[in-house]
Amino acid sequence: MxxxxxxxxxxxxxxxIRFLTGTGNYTDDININGQTYAWFIRSDVAHGTINSIDxxxxxxxxxxLKVFTSADFAEAGGIPCGWEVTDRHGQPMQEPKxxxxxxxxxxxxxxxxxxxxxxxxxxxxDAAEAVEIDIDELEAVIDxxxxxxxxxxxxxDDLTSNLCYDWGFVEENREAVDEAIKSAAHVTTLxxxxxxxxxxxxxxxxxxxxxxRAGDEHTLYTTSQNPHVIRLLMGAFVLSIPExxxxxxxxxxxxxxGAKIYHYAEEAFVTYAAxxxxxxxxxxxxxxxxxxxxxxxxxxxxxxxxxxxxxxKFTAVRTDTYANMGAYxxxxxxxxxxxxxxxxMAGNYITPLIYVNVxxxxxxTVPVDAYRGAGRPExxxxxxxxxxKAARELxxxxxxxxxxxxxxxxxxxxxxxxxxxxxxxNYDATMDKALEVADYAGFEARRAESEARGKLRGIGxxxxxxxxxxxxxxxxxxxxARAGLYESATVRVNATxxxxxxxxxxxxxxxxxTTFAQVVSEMIGVDASQIDIVHGDTSKVPMxxxxxxxxxxxxxxxxxxxxxxxxxNKAKKIAAHLMEASEADIELKDGAFSVAxxxxxxxxxxxxxxxxxxxxxxxxDIEPGLEESAFYDPANxxxxxxxxxxxxxxxxxxxxxxxxxxxxxxxFGNVINPMIVEGQVHGGLAQGIGQALMEACIxxxxxxxxxxxxxxxxxxxxxxMPMMNVDHSCQTPCTHNPLGVxxxxxxxAIGSPPAVVNAVIDALHxxxxxxxxxxxxxxxARVWKAxxx
Amino acid sequence: MTKVTxxxxxxxxxGEAEGRTLLASFLREELGLTGTHVGCDTxxxxxxxxxxxxxxxxxxxxFALEADGAQVDTIEGQADADGTLNSLQQAFQDYHGLQCGFxxxxxxxxxxxxxxxxxxxxxxxxxxxxxxNICRCTGYHxxxxxxxxxxxxxxxxxxxx
Numbered sequence: 001m002x003x004x005x006x007x008x009x010x011x012x013x014x015x016x017i018r019f020l021t022g023t024g025n026y027t028d029d030i031n032i033n034g035q036t037y038a039w040f041i042r043s044d045v046a047h048g049t050i051n052s053i054d055x056x057x058x059x060x061x062x063x064x065l066k067v068f069t070s071a072d073f074a075e076a077g078g079i080p081c082g083w084e085v086t087d088r089h090g091q092p093m094q095e096p097k098x099x100x101x102x103x104x105x106x107x108x109x110x111x112x113x114x115x116x117x118x119x120x121x122x123x124x125x126d127a128a129e130a131v132e133i134d135i136d137e138l139e140a141v142i143d144x145x146x147x148x149x150x151x152x153x154x155x156x157d158d159l160t161s162n163l164c165y166d167w168g169f170v171e172e173n174r175e176a177v178d179e180a181i182k183s184a185a186h187v188t189t190l191x192x193x194x195x196x197x198x199x200x201x202x203x204x205x206x207x208x209x210x211x212x213r214a215g216d217e218h219t220l221y222t223t224s225q226n227p228h229v230i231r232l233l234m235g236a237f238v239l240s241i242p243e244x245x246x247x248x249x250x251x252x253x254x255x256x257x258g259a260k261i262y263h264y265a266e267e268a269f270v271t272y273a274a275x276x277x278x279x280x281x282x283x284x285x286x287x288x289x290x291x292x293x294x295x296x297x298x299x300x301x302x303x304x305x306x307x308x309x310x311x312x313k314f315t316a317v318r319t320d321t322y323a324n325m326g327a328y329x330x331x332x333x334x335x336x337x338x339x340x341x342x343x344x345m346a347g348n349y350i351t352p353l354i355y356v357n358v359x360x361x362x363x364x365t366v367p368v369d370a371y372r373g374a375g376r377p378e379x380x381x382x383x384x385x386x387x388x389k390a391a392r393e394l395x396x397x398x399x400x401x402x403x404x405x406x407x408x409x410x411x412x413x414x415x416x417x418x419x420x421x422x423x424x425x426n427y428d429a430t431m432d433k434a435l436e437v438a439d440y441a442g443f444e445a446r447r448a449e450s451e452a453r454g455k456l457r458g459i460g461x462x463x464x465x466x467x468x469x470x471x472x473x474x475x476x477x478x479x480x481a482r483a484g485l486y487e488s489a490t491v492r493v494n495a496t497x498x499x500x501x502x503x504x505x506x507x508x509x510x511x512x513x514t515t516f517a518q519v520v521s522e523m524i525g526v527d528a529s530q531i532d533i534v535h536g537d538t539s540k541v542p543m544x545x546x547x548x549x550x551x552x553x554x555x556x557x558x559x560x561x562x563x564x565x566x567x568x569n570k571a572k573k574i575a576a577h578l579m580e581a582s583e584a585d586i587e588l589k590d591g592a593f594s595v596a597x598x599x600x601x602x603x604x605x606x607x608x609x610x611x612x613x614x615x616x617x618x619x620x621d622i623e624p625g626l627e628e629s630a631f632y633d634p635a636n637x638x639x640x641x642x643x644x645x646x647x648x649x650x651x652x653x654x655x656x657x658x659x660x661x662x663x664x665x666x667x668f669g670n671v672i673n674p675m676i677v678e679g680q681v682h683g684g685l686a687q688g689i690g691q692a693l694m695e696a697c698i699x700x701x702x703x704x705x706x707x708x709x710x711x712x713x714x715x716x717x718x719x720x721m722p723m724m725n726v727d728h729s730c731q732t733p734c735t736h737n738p739l740g741v742x743x744x745x746x747x748x749a750i751g752s753p754p755a756v757v758n759a760v761i762d763a764l765h766x767x768x769x770x771x772x773x774x775x776x777x778x779x780x781a782r783v784w785k786a787x788x789x
Numbered sequence: 790m791t792k793v794t795x796x797x798x799x800x801x802x803x804g805e806a807e808g809r810t811l812l813a814s815f816l817r818e819e820l821g822l823t824g825t826h827v828g829c830d831t832x833x834x835x836x837x838x839x840x841x842x843x844x845x846x847x848x849x850x851x852f853a854l855e856a857d858g859a860q861v862d863t864i865e866g867q868a869d870a871d872g873t874l875n876s877l878q879q880a881f882q883d884y885h886g887l888q889c890g891f892x893x894x895x896x897x898x899x900x901x902x903x904x905x906x907x908x909x910x911x912x913x914x915x916x917x918x919x920x921x922n923i924c925r926c927t928g929y930h931x932x933x934x935x936x937x938x939x940x941x942x943x944x945x946x947x948x949x950x
Contacts, residue, residue, distance in 0.1 A: 016882040019890025020874060020897065022824015022864035029823035122807070202828045202836060202891040202925050254826075254891025255925050287829035509889030509926045679885045679931060686928030710833035710923070718919035718929040723912075723945055748928075 005521050005528035007739075010675035013514045015507070024252040027206035027223050032280040035208070036065055038270060039124035040283070041114040041131055042292060043106035046140035046364040046703020047155070050104055050133065053114055058130040063123030065277050067131060068115045068269070070101040076272065079263055080237040081329040084480045085338050085360070088168035093360070095164075096156040098328040100238070100265045100272075106135065107155055107327035108364050109703055110292025112265055117273055117281055140364040140703035144301060144322040147361050155327055155362040164325050164334065164360035169342040170418060177355035180316035184307035188390035193775045194378045196299035196324065196697040197690075198713060199371050201508075203254025204285040205294060209270030213278055217245050220271045224250040225260045225506050226546020231538050232483075233263040233331070239272055243538070246271075250536040253508035257687070258370040259294045260508065261548050262331035266293075291708040296697055297371020299324035300337060304382045306390055314405050316353040317345055319382060323360045326367035333369045334360065339479045340375025340467075346416035347383040348427045348465050348641060349405040354417050364703045370548065372687055372749040376466040384462040384754035389772060392765065398758070399435070402463055403428060413735075420467055422639045424732035425667060427463060434461070434643035434665035437725050443647070447766065455658075456650040458763025461643065464751035468743045469638035469734075470549030486633035487551070488543050489560040491520070491567050493626040495612040497605035499524070499531045501563075504544015505556030506535050509683075510745065511676045512552060516560060518672055519739065523564050525591035526604055542629065550743030553672060554638050554734070561738045562630035570626060575607050577618050638734045638742040642666035644685075646755040650763045655784030657693060657760065663725040664751070669733040669742040677744045678726045684748020685724055690716035691749070692756035696777045714777075793857045797822070798866025806853035812846075813837040815853035816863060824864040824894050828923070835922030838895040838902075839863045845902035847921070864894035867901070877901055877939040884944070886935035888926035896922050900936045909940050 005011050018024045055067035079098040086092055097103075102113045114131055118124035141147045141155055147162040155162055168174060181187055208221040218241055224230050227248040234248075235241045253260060270281040285293065300323050307316040323337035342356035391398035406427040407414050414422045435441070443459050450457035470476075473484030490502040501520060505512055513533040521528040534540050547556070568588055575593035576583040585596045594601040610617070611626040647661040664681055671677050694714035698706040707713040733740030753776060760778050764771045764787060771786045790805040793815065804819035816822040816839070825848055828836035837848040840862040868874050874882065877900055887893040896919070903910055903918045910918065915936050916929070924932060934944045 012882050013885065015890070016887060017874070019887055019893050020864075020878040020881055021868050021872070022822070022894055024824075024890050026823075026826070026891065028827075029817075031818075122809075200925055202834060202889065202923065203826070204828065252890065254828075255889040257925070287831065287834070511888070675885050679888060679927060682928035682930040683888065683926045684928075687925070709831045710829045711831045715833075715923050715925070716928075717916075717923065718933065719913075719916040721916075721929050723933075724928060724930050 006518055007522040007672050009518065010673050011514060011518065011528065013511050015511065015513045026203055026252045026254055027208060027221050028284050030208055030221050032208065032210055035280040035282050036117050036119060036277065037121040037124045038273065038281050038283040039116045039121065039128050040112045040266065041116065041128050041133065043102065043109055043111040043113055045106060045135060045137045046109050047138040048106050048135040049138060050102060050106065050113065050135055052134045054132040055114065058116060058127040061123065061127045061130060063119035064127045065117045068101065068117070068273060070099055070103045073100045076100055076268065077238045079265060080233055081334065082331045082482050083335040084482060085165050085167055085334040086480065087165040088171050093165040093334055094159045095329060096159055100268050108366050109705055110366055111327065115269055117277060142363055142365060142699050142701060142703050144324055144361040144363060147363050148359060155364055162362040164362055167338050167358045169338070169356045173353055173355050173417065177316050177318050177353045180353050181305055181307045181318055184315055185310040186308045186394065188306045188386055188393055189303065190386045190389050190773060191303045192382065192385060192773060194298045194300040194302065194381055195691060195776045196368065197297050197371060197695045198291055198697060199257040199259035199294060199297060200715060201255030201257055201259060204287055204290045205260065205264065205266065206284045207267045207270045208280060208282045209274035210280045211274040211278060218271055218275065219247045219249065220267055221249045221251065222267050223253050223260050225253065225256040225508060225548055226544065227506065227536055227538050228504060228544040229546050230263050230267060234268050234271065238268045247539045250506055256508045257372045258297060258374060258548060261546070262295055262369055288709045291713065292366055292705055295330045295367050295369035296326065297368065298378060299368050300378045302382055304386045306386045308390065312394060312396065312401060312404055314349055314351040317351050319345060319356050321358045323358055324365065324368050325360050325362055326365045327362060328367050330367040330369035333367060335480065336370050336375045341379050343418050343420045343467060344376050344379035344465065345383065346418055347380065348407060348463050350407055352417060365699055372684060373746040376746065377750045377753060380462070380464045380750050381754050385757060385773070388758045388761065399431065399461055403431065420637060423636060423735045425639060425641050426730060426732050427641060429730045430641060430665045430667050431463060431643040433727055433730050434645050434663050437665060437727055438645040438647065438661065438663035440645065450649050456652055456763040456767045458648055458650065458759040458766065460646045460755045460757065460759025460762055462751050462755040462758060463643045465639055465641040466746060466750050467637035467639060468550035468746060469554030469634055470551045471634065472636055473633045484633065485545050486631050487545055487555040487559045488629060488631045489556065489563045490542060490627065490629040491560065491563040493567055493608050495609055497526065497530065497608040499526065500534055501531060501560055502534045502541040503556050503560055504541055504546065505552040506547040508547070510547065510552060510680065511673070515553065515673045515676055516557065519557060519560060520564050523561070524568065524604065525589060550745040553739065553741045554737055554743045555632060555634055557739055557741065558634065558737045559630050559632035562632055563628045566628035566630060567626060570622065570628070571607050573622050574610050575602055578602050578607065578610055635736040638737070640666060640668050640742040640744065640747050642747060642751055644751040644755040646759040648759050648763065650760065650783060652767065652787065655780035655787065657778065657780070657783065659689065659720065659722040661725070662722055664748065665727045665730060666744065666747055667730045667732055668728055668744045669731055670740040671728055672741065674728065677728055680744045681726045681748045682724055684746060685752045686716050686721055688749040688752030689721065689756055692753040692776050692778060694720065694777050694779065791854060793853050795856050795859050795861050797861045798863060808852065808854060810853045811849050812851045812853050812856050813848040816848060822863055822865055826891055826894055828891060833923065834892070835899060836892050836895040838898040838922065840898060840902060845899050864897060867897060877904065880935040880939035884931050884935040884938055886927065886932045892922060892924045896924065896932055904940055909942060912937065
């Protein structure tokens with residue numbers, strides 16, 4: 001059994017105490033003396049020309065300090081995009097300017113036009129009503145295929161069309177794939193929609209800007225998953241503030257799920273306005289505002305073709321996808337439908353030829369960017385749905401068709417035809433485990449019992465793989481990332497032996513303060529209570545690329561391990577000096593150094609004290625002090641995988657679905673804290689089940705977001721969710737990071753949507769309804785219509 | 790502005806409120822009790838649940854003036870004076886019933902109200918009662934388990950302890 005606080009144990013989370021007692025420090029809890037309040041005036045039309053903005057009446061109102069428009073940001077840069085995709089003809093993507101406040105045109109409902117700053121929020125809101133804005137509404141472009149049709153209205157006048165890029169991958173395989181599909185024994189085709197969703201972390205976004213004129217110092221408190229990335233993007237590209245004059249703090253952050261990765265206009269606004277007004281400026285998003293200003297997720301329309309030979313071996317996959325970018329390019333948007341999606345189209349299977357075509361399209365909608373899983377759920381959904389359909393066409397068990405094509409354990413490392421090399425995996429093992437936990441064999445008896453009650457019971461299986469631990473910097477640089485994605489850590493050992501770890505990863509629910517301390521505790525042998533994890537403040541942590549892409553433990557944790565190794569190496573030198581022994585003979589165990597083969601030993605605290613306040617110290621050989629930093633760049637992505645099984649009942653009278661059971665058997669490699677890992681899977685599953693059954697962003701033809709609040713956008717509630725069976729006992733450790741970990745944050749959201757839809761289709765087929773597909777969200781109305789026409 | 794006085798977590802507190810000031814804003818902005826959170830603007834999410842005269846209330850649906858003279862209990866008053874978590878809070882920690890912590894104050898206050906009315910709720914009753922509290926992190930799984938545990942009932946062994 002693991003110790004109470006080391007790797008593999010499930011100590012309770014230390015961060016829980018403040019969250020359970022109302023003493024957390026979220027950004028909206030921060031109030032600074034002299035603080036003013038910003039209210040954003042946003043476009044209520046999807047597309048239009050701004051003729052005039054008259055703020056004179058508003059500026060004369062009580063408490064109003066200033067009304068800002070784009071004219072105030074003439075010197076500022078646009079909000080930058082962090083990834084450049086090259087299209088199938090070798091040309092760079094079309095990249096429009098993304099201004100802080102709209103310049104001449106508005107391009108989506110929610111596009112910020114002007115900002116009122118006043119002494120109180122109520123004064124700012126009241127004054128906003130008095131700002132007169134004259135807009136000529138233009139035709140809105142909402143549907144992606146219409147947006148790229150000949151003669152379509154352009155979202156950006158200075159671009160040649162609404163096509164951001166036309167990407168082919170692997171372009172050299174295009175003709176070979178066409179040929180393989182033509183000559184295949186069997187081809188299964190499926191057209192599907194990956195529905196647009198909103199991340200909706202429970203804490204809305206907040207930004208507070210503060211400025212110290214004496215030192216020309218800016219501070220931004222913001223709800224971010226990566227404060228250093230915001231400092232870099234905003235400081236270097238938008239406001240021209242050097243790092244030593246710009247501190248970005250992301251304190252307790254109430255969930256992110258991708259939506260809090262990106263640099264947003266509101267952050268640059270409050271930072272800039274605080275200097276202009278020489279007062280702190282606070283902006284707090286309402287939920288309704290979040291729906292029209294947070295980056296959305298998914299929104300792909302795809303046709304996929306799966307070709308097989310006469311033995312049901314996959315021979316080729318061809319996909320044709322339209323991906324919505326929205327009105328502007330959000331920070332990572334271009335990478336999601338391309339490098340986070342096309343590279344996963346091999347799934348867990350041997351498929352010699354793959355061609356992925358993606359047309360990224362501008363529309364008059366909120367920008368779309370990465371949402372939990374980002375590209376990988378879209379890839380998994382296509383593959384796992386088309387395989388289910390193929391199995392049905394071939395009269396095969398869908399599990400058997402998958403097994404027949406699985407990459408086998410002895411084939412790793414496995415080079416896929418889509419640029420990535422899987423290091424480890426055992427897909428039959430995760431499939432076996434899921435079938436066992438879900439009692440797949442007992443399904444027919446349960447189905448008969450449901451039938452007796454007039455209910456249609458179905459079971460759906462999906463197997464996913466993801467590439468995470470983002471990312472090997474050299475590789476992503478070749479793929480268009482404008483920054484490498486390494487991570488850093490500093491380990492500071494204090495004189496009496498306690499330890500502060502400064503990590504560039506950011507925790508917004510993942511429990512880093514607990515799990516990262518477990519790792520260092522295990523390595524050094526001191527109790528975790530002696531170890532603090534510091535994150536989220538650029539003035540404390542030297543550098544960091546933040547938390548997304550299930551990268552925290554795989555990349556940030558690895559940096560921390562490397563820094564801790566340096567600490568141990570130096571501490572051994574000091575211990576050798578104290579014990580007058582050879583460094584090579586020093587062993588560290590349970591927080592004490594000993595000399596091999598002797599009974600000599602010194603405690604951890606004696607060595608750390610000697611590092612700082614020595615009387616007798618070998619200055620020629622070792623510097624005093626005990627603090628080390630490390631940067632870690634992963635050699636490869638990590639590849640978690642797993643089998644998911646959904647069991648549900650459909651009410652044939654109403655189309656209502658009752659989720660009965662969900663099983664997840666994941667291979668995350670080594671696991672640091674099983675309790676936290678299981679919690680991450682539960683949350684991912686809930687988001688995937690939510691996407692599959694109820695969540696949807698609905699725009700009307702004029703570009704109005706009809707599902708723009710929690711009244712209209714269906715969030716999964718407690719009584720929508722089943723108890724979940726989560727297993728992570730199948731472990732093929734990652735071969736290229738020091739902890740053998742793969743990352744667990746996104747898995748649930750990646751693997752669950754196809755399992756749910758497969759289960760619904762299964763239930764309908766078993767009842768004689770020859771329904772091949774229902775688009776997500778699989779609502780009761782859609783199910784009923786599929787059954788009854 | 791009107792002076793409003795209420796007994797909050799057993800202690801008299803006063804502050805100024807406009808007619809339109811919501812109880813949630815009054816607690817957060819006027820009294821600095823930032824444990825009560827605001828996660829939406831349509832009274833859906835439940836992050837702002839407090840108890841007013843013993844009943845669970847979404848504090849964004851009530852004006853501060855309406856609570857004048859009331860007994861109000863918030864997340865800040867749930868632990869013992871020395872900071873020891875109460876049994877419900879402790880169960881949330883023990884069963885990993887929270888992740889980002891933003892919905893947690895409302896979840897704990899709702900669950901406390903449930904257990905007061907129904908000391909041994911079934912899993913289905915818990916799920917139904919939490920209909921007005923949204924969590925985006927946990928999938929509710931461990932919240933339900935925490936509440937079962939806090940009520941002294943068996944907890945389904947569907948996740949590792």
